[in-house]
Amino acid sequence: MKKILIVATGGTIASSAGSHGLTPTLTGEELVGYVPQVRDLCNFEIVQAMNIDSTNMQPNDWLRIADTIMAAYDDFDGFVILHGTDTMAYTAAALSYLIQDSPKPIVLTGSQQPMSNPFTDAKLNLYQSLLYACQDDSSDVSVVFDGRVIVGTRAHKQRTMSFNAFTSVNYPLPAIIRNDRVIRESHMGMSIEKDNPPRKESHLHSILRPRRPRVYHELDDHVVVLRLTPGLGPEVLDALFAEFDAVILEVFGIGGIPETDDAHFEKAILGWTSVGKYVVMTTQVSEEGLDLGVYEVGSTYLNRPRILLGGDMTTEALVAKTMWVLGQSNDPRKAAQLFYQPINHDRASDD
Structure with missing residues (x-):
């Protein structure tokens, strides 16, 4: 049997009702105790990271989670992290x-209802x-939730209660799980995400995957996300300037950034990049x-140093990747090389 390390971190799955609402109280051992069937799947150990x-x-x-995994990496065949859903997509991207x-x-995984709730989804999510x-055939970082396997850099929490x-954003599911059967994308007949063509790992890459x-x-972590809205002026970038090394700017549509008599975004954006910060x-x-x-309102920012383009990446992945890139290098050429390198399928490889 495989040997799996379960890393408990809290979240709704571990929560109990208190006088001020749900709060994490159950340990990893207590959570696994609710699902005795897992003992037929594998041998496991549990660590409470937080x-x-x-x-x-x-x-x-x-x-801390990454350090916990790597400290035990040679002793286990795989790792399952029990996590709250609200920031799970960020953590999955960061670990990627x-x-x-x-290999x-x-x-x-986690749940929308606590493990102790009689109608919880926690038991099946933990088991699957x-x-x-x-x-x-499983490798790399992924989210498993409600019978769906999602690449770790492509997960997005879409619903608060269901x-x-x-x-999975802009990428097909590599697998689904029906009861106790894992069905890989290559055996589904067609991609589950019908609007996205299947993108399989190349045979050469699978051979060369390191041990x-x-x-x-x-x-x-000095990275901030700013969403443009009608009427928002570029002075907000000035307000953020002193505290952050990079801003992730969520622009309109396929790439619209306003430039009017009252909103000089170009000056504000280039002000960031001119002193070594990133947009x-x-x-x-x-x-x-x-x-x-595509549009004139966006083309001004093409091929500018220290302006990086997110392509089809999720905002969660962009936050984690920008933090990782700037943690490795502030050199604009090196940072761009790291940023545009596809990692765990986080962006289309032809960007």
Whole structure:
């Protein structure tokens, strides 16, 4: 049997009702005790990395989780992280950059209802996550939730209450799980995400996948996300300037940035890049991605140093990747090289 390390971090799955609402109280051991069927799947050990509401998850906590995994990496066949849903997509993306090309699966899961709730989704999510982690073909970072396997850099929480909380943005599901059966994308007949063509790992890449992952330990957490709205002026960028090394700018549509008599965004944006800071452009539209070259209101920012284009990446992945990139280098050429390198399928490889 495979040997899996379960890393408990808190979240709704571990929560109990208190006088002020739900708060994490159950340990990893108690959570697994609710699902005795997992003992037929694998041998496992449990470590309690933290016990927090995932709203309180910070970049330093991502590093702690990554360190916990790597400290035990040689002793286990896979890893399952029990996590709150609110920031799970951020953590999954961050782990994709901190632990790259892992030949062993690193699976995140949680639930929309606490484990002790009589109508919880926690039991099946925990069981299916361990089931997926035990598969010989599973590798790298992913989210397993409501019978869907989502690449770690493509997960997005779409719903606040429903059990199918997560969606895969701009990338097909590599697998689904029906009861106790893992069905890979290559055996589905067609991609589950019908609007996205299947993108399989090349045979050469699978052969060359290293026996151990590449591991990183540095993040620059001085990164902020700003969504443009009608009427918002560029002075907001000036207000953020002193505290942050990079701003992820969620622009309109496929790449619209206003430039009017009252809103001189070009001056404000180039003011950031002229002193060594970065501006990452992305779209606030969930699907299909950014292309600044389509309209005049975006083309001004093409091929500018320290302006990075998010392509079809999720905002969650852009936050984590920008922190990772700037944690490795502030040199604009090196930073751009790292940023545009596809990692765990985070962006279309032809960007």
